[in-house]
Amino acid sequence: MTALLNRRQLLAAGAAVLAGGTLARAHNGTVHVTIDKLAFQPAEIEVKAGETIEWTNRDPFAHTATVKGGWEVSIPPGKSATHVVTADDSVDYYCRFHPNMTGRIKVVA
């Protein structure tokens, strides 16, 4: 029974960590997005103008964060890349090489 409780506590703690992660709040002005197995995580983020988005690519494949008709950030395999948010950056973005990878940025006041 003790073992079961411990396991439950662990699960609860794990769930709390996951829930916290999805909020993707900026720490020291940087919002982190991880790329793993062809997915932006979290896929949707809220940022303020002037903050930095940092994508970390854990795949062995080259990716991009591309806004159609707008900016593009190259994110080489195993590397990180950044973009400084401007007021008009409420956009959908995708990976040029794998357009099934999509993300959304919402700029909040």
Next chain:
Amino acid sequence: MKTLICALSAACLALAAPLAIAADKPTDPQIAHIAYSAGVIDVEAAKLALSKTKNPDVTAFARSMQKDHEAVNDMALALVKKLGVTPEDNPTSQALAKASEEKRAELGKLDGAAFDKAYIDNEVAYHREVNGALETLLIPSAQNPELKSLLETGLKLFQGHEQHAEHVAAGLK
């Protein structure tokens, strides 16, 4: 697997004999061989494209195919080594290789815009069929969970390639 092979080549009818065997549920060593072979075929197609095309979008696409398929095949090699699995040649892999040789010979005779269009159209069709085979046969048949997981990552990667190829194809028209 039948659709995969048929889409690769007009030699579909000639390949009818191996298809009967290939329709059986493949084993993990056979799945590993099929998936790896499918990757090698696309790397070879990319190398041919890079030696022929002058179109920047086609060049970028082919470079991406070469790098991505080499990277995922490196992952596959590392996995089979870790699992102690020896990839096993089989009629499906052989049919794939034969069909791709014929397609490469066909593409090799073309140049300029005609080559670009034929290469990209084939990339759309090839990825579509490989993805169909992954979804309906290879992933459901895979027994080892790590192999299944790698095939699932491969499917997402190749679905991305299919969309990328469609974007490039739209730009060529």
